Amino acid sequence: MAGTSERVVDVTVTPVAFRDPPLRNSVGVHEPYALRTVVEITTESGVSGIGETYGGTLHLERLRRTAAELVGMEVWSLNDLIARTTRALGGDTAGGDGMAGMVTGSSTADRVMAPFDVACLDIQGKLVGRPVCDLLGGAVRPSVPYSAYLFYKWAGHPGQEDDDWGAALDPAGLVDQARRMIDAYGFSAIKLKGGVFPPDEEIAAVRALRRAFPDHPLRLDPNAVWSTETSLRVARELDGVLQYLEDPTAGIDGMASVAGRSPTPLATNMCVVSFDDLAPAVARGAVDIVLSDHHFWGGLRRCGQLSAICETFGLGLSMHSNSHLGISLAAMTHLAAATPRLTYACDTHWPWKRPDEDVVDPAPLRFSGGGVTVPTAPGLGVELDREALARLHRQYLDCGLRDRDDTGYMRRFDPSFPTETPRW
Numbered sequence: 017m018a019g020t021s022e023r024v025v026d027v028t029v030t031p032v033a034f035r036d037p038p039l040r041n042s043v044g045v046h047e048p049y050a051l052r053t054v055v056e057i058t059t060e061s062g063v064s065g066i067g068e069t070y071g072g073t074l075h076l077e078r079l080r081r082t083a084a085e086l087v088g089m090e091v092w093s094l095n096d097l098i099a100r101t102t103r104a105l106g107g108d109t110a111g112g113d114g115m116a117g118m119v120t121g122s123s124t125a126d127r128v129m130a131p132f133d134v135a136c137l138d139i140q141g142k143l144v145g146r147p148v149c150d151l152l153g154g155a156v157r158p159s160v161p162y163s164a165y166l167f168y169k170w171a172g173h174p175g176q177e178d179d180d181w182g183a184a185l186d187p188a189g190l191v192d193q194a195r196r197m198i199d200a201y202g203f204s205a206i207k208l209k210g211g212v213f214p215p216d217e218e219i220a221a222v223r224a225l226r227r228a229f230p231d232h233p234l235r236l237d238p239n240a241v242w243s244t245e246t247s248l249r250v251a252r253e254l255d256g257v258l259q260y261l262e263d264p265t266a267g268i269d270g271m272a273s274v275a276g277r278s279p280t281p282l283a284t285n286m287c288v289v290s291f292d293d294l295a296p297a298v299a300r301g302a303v304d305i306v307l308s309d310h311h312f313w314g315g316l317r318r319c320g321q322l323s324a325i326c327e328t329f330g331l332g333l334s335m336h337s338n339s340h341l342g343i344s345l346a347a348m349t350h351l352a353a354a355t356p357r358l359t360y361a362c363d364t365h366w367p368w369k370r371p372d373e374d375v376v377d378p379a380p381l382r383f384s385g386g387g388v389t390v391p392t393a394p395g396l397g398v399e400l401d402r403e404a405l406a407r408l409h410r411q412y413l414d415c416g417l418r419d420r421d422d423t424g425y426m427r428r429f430d431p432s433f434p435t436e437t438p439r440w
């Protein structure tokens with residue numbers, strides 16, 4: 017079928033909600049439900065492809081407007097996808113669309129385009145009978161390593177169902193959480209979401225993890241709630257303990273003033289979030305590692321371009337994640353498999369999702385030794401489960417969060433929780 021015309025005849029955009037435990041971050045605590053959006057593109061020959069992105073009303077409205085513009089598009093023309101997305105947005109690019117200040121500097125067009133890019137690649141793979149990683153240059157690794165993503169976590173949070181991971185509010189609780197995650201998934205790297213407790217408590221937690229897991233690379237990510245002085249102090253105290261320190265402080269200037277004196281490498285998914293950020297970040301020496309995320313960088317092919325830029329300027333590359341479903345895990349796995357520069361274990365929220373809540377049958381996404389084996393079936397290698405999609409869409413309609421614009425990323429703002437930055 018390759019070489020023949022393959023036009024888009026239908027695009028659907030379906031918001032869904034899945035249950036999320038009370039994970040804590042610098043903003044507060046996760047809502048009981050994470051909102052995601054599933055897109056499905058169907059072509060004239062009846063081949064369909066899927067993509068996934070975050071939720072929130074403004075983002076959803078932009079996705080729907082863009083979906084209408086994609087009918088008639090040649091599915092092989094991802095350059096046309098960029099043009100049509102830009103046309104559909106018609107200059108409507110302002111606002112953080114619910115990303116709660118975390119990636120508001122990223123490009124609206126890139127964020128809107130990303131799930132459609134994934135769906136088109138899924139179709140292209142099916143048309144030529146090759147997995148998506150082959151369309152991205154070919155897999156350089158048979159399995160993509162992910163890290164154990166630890167969270168301070170409440171148990172029995174009002175209005176939130178407990179999962180069986182239990183509470184983790186101190187170093188012993190986090191070590192226990194890490195042990196269970198490593199036993200279950202085999203992860204060989206550990207990331208702690210910090211910015212919740214005063215830095216010395218989080219340093220103690222990292223040290224406890226180091227004692228318990230002497231060979232696991234460790235990362236700490238306080239989501240930019242520390243001052244530059246605190247960031248530097250922590251970077252020095254954890255010199256040789258952390259593989260990298262992620263977004264200790266806000267902005268390219270803040271990160272640059274830490275990076276110049278820090279013995280610990282700095283990573284970011286907050287101050288380098290679009291192609292426009294790369295030149296100033298490189299010029300200021302603000303970061304050592306860029307944490308890519310295809311949901312924010314315009315999809316899988318644009319992340320390949322990001323990789324080339326990182327290579328040019330000697331920056332490391334890894335991958336950020338927030339609450340997601342199996343479509344995104346498949347897309348992340350194909351992308352990481354086909355990105356030689358991506359040598360760190362990637363982030364994933366996967367263990368926090370209930371196994372019975374997904375829009376695809378996750379069987380092809382097998383974790384073994386901390387990594388996901390790259391699917392070899394044509395396209396993404398996962399198929400939409402329409403009954404599950406309908407169920408999670410109903411959950412979206414009923415969950416009480418559907419009118420919110422701030423539910424795609426950092427959720428509930430605990431009123432008792434300080435929100436000023438820097439907090440320490």
Ligand SMILES: O=C([O-])C(=O)C[C@H](O)[C@@H](O)C(=O)[O-]
Nearest residue numbers: 041237285336337338339425
């Ligand atoms: O900076 C990060 O790694 C994130 O923001 C990832 C997640 O979204 C995490 O912070 C969360 O879900 O609370």
